[in-house]
Amino acid sequence: MVVRVGIVGCGTVGTGVVRLILENSHLIQQRTGIRLELSKVADRDWEREREIEVPHHLRTTDYREVLENSDIVVELVGGKTFAKQLILEALKSGKHVVTANKHLLAEDGKEILQEAQDRGLFLGFEASVGGGIPIVKVLRESLSSNRIKSIQGILNGTTNFILTKMLEEEENFEEALNQAKALGYAEADPTLDVDGWDSAHKIAILSMLAYGFYVPFEEVHVEGIRNVELLDVELGKELGYTLKLLAIAKRVDSQVEVRVHPTFIPSDNPLAKVSDVYNAVLLEGDFVSKVMLYGKGAGSHPTATSVLSDILDAVKFMACKEGHPQRFFWSSEKLEINKNFYSRYYLRFDVPDRPGVLASVARVLADYNISIASVLQKEKVCHLSGREGQPIIPLVILTHKAYEKDMKRALEDIVKLPVVEGNPVLIRVEEEVY
Numbered sequence: 002m003v004v005r006v007g008i009v010g011c012g013t014v015g016t017g018v019v020r021l022i023l024e025n026s027h028l029i030q031q032r033t034g035i036r037l038e039l040s041k042v043a044d045r046d047w048e049r050e051r052e053i054e055v056p057h058h059l060r061t062t063d064y065r066e067v068l069e070n071s072d073i074v075v076e077l078v079g080g081k082t083f084a085k086q087l088i089l090e091a092l093k094s095g096k097h098v099v100t101a102n103k104h105l106l107a108e109d110g111k112e113i114l115q116e117a118q119d120r121g122l123f124l125g126f127e128a129s130v131g132g133g134i135p136i137v138k139v140l141r142e143s144l145s146s147n148r149i150k151s152i153q154g155i156l157n158g159t160t161n162f163i164l165t166k167m168l169e170e171e172e173n174f175e176e177a178l179n180q181a182k183a184l185g186y187a188e189a190d191p192t193l194d195v196d197g198w199d200s201a202h203k204i205a206i207l208s209m210l211a212y213g214f215y216v217p218f219e220e221v222h223v224e225g226i227r228n229v230e231l232l233d234v235e236l237g238k239e240l241g242y243t244l245k246l247l248a249i250a251k252r253v254d255s256q257v258e259v260r261v262h263p264t265f266i267p268s269d270n271p272l273a274k275v276s277d278v279y280n281a282v283l284l285e286g287d288f289v290s291k292v293m294l295y296g297k298g299a300g301s302h303p304t305a306t307s308v309l310s311d312i313l314d315a316v317k318f319m320a321c322k323e324g325h326p327q328r329f330f331w332s333s334e335k336l337e338i339n340k341n342f343y344s345r346y347y348l349r350f351d352v353p354d355r356p357g358v359l360a361s362v363a364r365v366l367a368d369y370n371i372s373i374a375s376v377l378q379k380e381k382v383c384h385l386s387g388r389e390g391q392p393i394i395p396l397v398i399l400t401h402k403a404y405e406k407d408m409k410r411a412l413e414d415i416v417k418l419p420v421v422e423g424n425p426v427l428i429r430v431e432e433e434v435y
């Protein structure tokens with residue numbers, strides 16, 4: 002069976018896909034019986050040097066040539082506006098589509114998913130989450146018999162790479178980000194990575210697959226790594242924790258939490274060991290119990306592998322439409338987003354080292370029913386008070402589980418205490434990862 006594959010967008014991922022098809026098409030045919038033929042590759046700039054030379058007869062600057070000459074159209078331009086137009090146009094002209102575009106799918110993808118479904122066409126997006134990790138397929142197929150209780154993961158390669166470089170190799174943030182860009186890990190707009198949006202797009206997609214509802218993206222709690230301070234990473238380490246940017250989705254009854262934030266996890270937890278550009282996802286299903294997937298979360302070749310997985314699934318879909326697991330699962334249950342998380346917290350207050358300070362902070366926490374698990378106070382002075390010139394030290398409080406709303410209200414009261422300087426640091430702590 003010969004299948005024509007066309008690509009729009011020949012950047013980091015597109016180049017990887019071209020190379021994988023050109024180099025491994027024989028192997029693919031031996032294994033699957035499918036002969037993939039590159040039809041056309043569109044990009045707006047063919048002057049730029051790439052990892053491989055794309056054969057001249059395949060190159061075009063007009064995406065319509067891709068649409069006209071392909072059975073499967075692969076969208077790898079990124080961004081929302083043109084990508085959406087391209088995918089809808091491809092679907093409307095009866096083409097199966099593969100995309101890596103989590104930004105578009107999470108924020109504005111419902112129409113696309115519906116269009117593919119209504120037209121009985123394949124829409125693959127394995128590459129949109131976890132780079133080379135086959136997580137979409139696992140949720141859609143392998144675990145489709147289970148109710149998914151929770152998903153927790155490190156879902157962004159760039160931020161995990163930056164955190165690793167900063168914390169283990171003492172590089173500064175900008176240096177580490179520049180390396181991530183040069184290695185092709187970062188988004189065209191890297192604020193999507195750094196400020197947590199990319200992880201949020203990915204956890205929204207995984208939640209959709211797991212819970213069968215299109216997550217209202219504006220309700221996802223998103224915090225990135227921009228404000229992480231080394232002092233907290235070091236203090237957390239003393240308490241036995243490692244800091245990671247975690248994406249979490251948890252379902253309890255008809256409520257789903259979907260959130261992304263820097264998180265302390267126990268240092269002996271497998272997720273704490275996931276470093277560099279690697280990602281990992283922990284799933285918990287009602288029958289299977291826990292499953293962990295690990296692999297490179299970004300980069301040309303791992304992501305191209307996921308694109309190829311979708312291309313081959315699209316071919317199988319073409320060959321046998323009936324009963325193919327492509328159908329999206331939309332739950333008839335009414336689910337809502339729960340923003341009142343229940344978790345442990347690491348709090349840091351900058352305070353003067355004098356009697357009664359801890360008691361005054363503890364009193365406010367007690368007023369909101371927040372129980373203290375442990376306290377760490379350093380004698381090392383971090384700075385002199387802006388108010389009175391007296392030495393200021395970090396006071397760290399680790400709480401037992403508390404509700405987010407109570408914590409927010411307690412902090413509003415605590416910042417008003419005359420002994421507390423500036424804004425407290427709040428980092429959520431997840432103990433129950435694996």
Ligand SMILES: NC(=O)C1=CN([C@@H]2O[C@H](COP(=O)(O)OP(=O)(O)OC[C@H]3O[C@@H](n4cnc5c(N)ncnc54)[C@H](OP(=O)(O)O)[C@@H]3O)[C@@H](O)[C@H]2O)C=CC1
Pocket residue numbers: 009010011012013014015043044045046077078079080083101102103104128129130132185186187188189298299300301304
């Ligand atoms: N990089 C990675 O590790 C991963 C990326 N993804 C996703 O894959 C997609 C592609 O990412 P990536 O390859 O890194 O991005 P790149 O920016 O490297 O590649 C995109 C390519 O598309 C070109 N392009 C943009 N707009 C148009 C247009 N209108 N017509 C023709 N060509 C166009 C770009 O040209 P120009 O450079 O001139 O803008 C560029 O060559 C994104 O959705 C991204 O989120 C998913 C998983 C991993």
Ligand SMILES: N[C@@H](CC=O)C(=O)O
Pocket residue numbers: 129130131132156157158159160186187188194199298299300
């Ligand atoms: N920018 C993303 C690329 C893969 O999705 C990341 O760093 O994870």
Ligand code: NA
Pocket residue numbers: 127128129130131132133134135136137307
């Ligand atoms: Na994937």
